[in-house]
Amino acid sequence: MTLHQLPGGQPLRSVDALIDAGLAAPEQREALQAVAARYAVSVTPAMVELIDPTDAADPIARQFVPDSAERVTLPQEIADPIGDEAHSPVEGVVHRYPDRALLKLVHACPVYCRFCFRREMVGPGGDALTGDKLNAALAYLAGHPEIWEVILTGGDPFILSARRIREVAKRLAAIPHIKVVRWHTRVPIVDPGRITGDYARALRIPGKASYVAVHANHPREFSDAARAALATLADAGHVLVSQSVLLKGVNADVETLSALMRAFVENRVKPYYLHHPDLAPGTARFRLSLEEGQALVKSLRGHLSGLCQPTYILDIPGGAGKIPVGPTFLSACEAPGAEAFAEDRHGEQHRYPPG
Structure with missing residues (x-):
């Protein structure tokens, strides 16, 4: 089977499917199945189409196709590297900073990044935040008037239907002290067909400023369909900002990082955060030193428009929060x-x- 013969246009969710599609070698089956038994696997058709199977160092494949190196956990790597659990007063809510809180609506994603800092917590079959759990989470947000911004994350909230999104939006609209809602998502890039005009309108919350943080790590991710999805969101009135992770073998060079930031700006997405990779288990192959990261970010200043400058961020392990570590x-x-x-x-x- 070739890359262009994927049955039904479905995501590749197993090692066998990756092998059949030419994205993994048959001799890797046993080692990769050991990885997949612990960490979820999913590669959407949109991402499969971008992968060059003849390139062993393809930066798109490196992000989504499992690797046997993920079986190795270094002593400094931890299951909850940014300390979500320590700051979760009720299920689905993380309240680390005084004026903002996370609302984790789902634990599933359309793709599973091999460097994900929540890789021990996300995957198919994870419970969505519904019923009494959603009620308790929203009650917590309503009961804390210092919360000015709510960040909807997961998992990826954009895997929810427009109907479910509207339900949550309506309930957030009823909490007067929440003024800003920020959605964090990979969907406009990895599954752009989901972003219709109706879906973009469903994301709007009356009386609240609406931001969408779009995650992309390589300029090749900006397919024509992804660019159209971003335009649909921007035209619907959402302010778009970026999230990227600085990844060895993906974007950790001046040329790629520059092209990535320009691609964001060209598509009305303001570069926001460039994350230093977190200490998630099995992710050492993606990490570079802070000094290397600072040198790369320093190279952007003065050579790229000010609109293209992200903030280089380190999330302190254990839950102490984010700090800028730029040069x-x-x-x-x-x-x-x-x-x-x-x-x-x-x-x-x-x-x-x-x-």
Whole structure:
């Protein structure tokens, strides 16, 4: 079977399906089945079409096709690397920062990224937040007037139907102190056919500012269909911002990272966060050092439009929260009140007077 003979246009959700599609070698079957027994597998047709099966280093395949290296967990890797559980007062809610909270509506995704920081928690068969659990989560949000922003995540909330989205939107609209709603999703990129005009309208919540954080990691992910989906969301009035992860073998070079950020901006998506990879189990092959990441991000400044500059973010392990770890361009002399030195985009130092 070739890549263009996928039955029914269904996602590839098993090692056998990946092998049949030419995305994994038959001799890898046993090792990859051990990986799939622990971590969910799904590659949508939209992503399959982008993969070059003749390229062993294909950056799209690297993100979604399992690898035997995932069986190795390093001592520093932890099941809940950003500490969701420590800040979950009720099921489905993570309240880490005073003015915002996560609402995790589902635990499933259209694709499963091999570097996912919630890989121990997401997958097919995971319970959706419904009934009494959803009531309790919304009651918590309503009972905490300091919560100004709600971030809908999971899993991927865009796998829900427009009807379910409208139900949640209606209930959030009734909570007066929530002013901003942010949806986090991969769907416009990995399953763009789901983003219809009706779906985009369902995401709007009366009286609230609506943001959609779109996750993409490589410029090739911006297919014609993905670009159309992003346009549908933008035309419906949603403000689009980006989320990316800095990944070795995917985007950890100046040319690719620059093209990725430009692709976002060209599609009305403001670059927002570029995440340093989290310490999730079995993900060491994606991580680079913070120093390497800082050097890459530094290379963007002055060479790309200010619109194309993301904030390089580290999520401190254990739940202490996100901090910016971008490079600095200003260094001060040791003496108090002394002049500083400012580094320009060519690496040259310029004196800057005190005060």
